Amino acid sequence: MSTHVIKPGWFTVNVFNRTVSWLTRRGISVWGSRVLAVRGRKSGQWRTTPVNLLTVDGQQYLIAPRGHVQWTRNMRAAGGGELRLGRKAEAFTATEVADDDKVPLLRAYLKRWKAEVGVFFKGVGPDSPDADLRRIAPDHPVFRITVTN
Template sequence: MGSDRIRPPWWLKHVNKVMILLNRTGLLKDGPVVLVVTGRRSGQPRSVPVTPFEVDGHRYVVGGLPGADWVRNAQANPKAEVLWGRRREPVRLVELPVEQARPLLRQFPVLVPTGVSFMRNAGLVTGPHPDEFEALAGRCPVFRFDSV
């Protein structure tokens, strides 16, 4: 998996910190939430803003950069928390097999339009084309949030 890893843009860490702070205020009603996963080496909580989407009553999130640390942490320990302002929800992240991920990735550009430019800038897609997103199955994992 290491060879498929994409370096995050230099600004991502800074933007993530701002999004995490904004989330804590409770002012963001829609859009990103903070996902807290356990570091696979440190065992410490690691926070990252993610934008979940809903299909057929289930919530999902796409690992937008192949090899991202939060993805590898979630793969190592699927217990996590979702934070909305001061509200915390324990979840289990279930990574979907490629065949189940494909139709969800097709819907991603419509359901999470803000994710399209991020993935385009990372060189993963050229635009909001469902076929291009579906082709990311196996590279960009899709996780389902299961309540615990």
């Protein structure tokens, strides 16, 4: 498994993520944003972070643009969590997508959010060849979300 991680800088943690989380908690989705809540794999405590919820062919996905970060590790251990928007919380289970199946999902994700997250994809964009998307696939965990409530 890849160990690729790009840690967020001060501005992202203290301004951008907090602003998006604040808006999302009040029911204002910024381009599909949700607050992801997942139980910590060691502490068991709820951990939250803003995420972009991708829908492709009626199926929902979470993609980690920064790589194998804490929420992806917690998701693997917990097997699911909650997606929150305002007062609504949807419980879900998560299934990790195999690298070979990620190409169309990464393409769709980059098509929608490249301006926000494109810098984390090593120069690969929505119009890149499949081979380039397949090359970066191991660095970006993808989870298929199935709502359970």
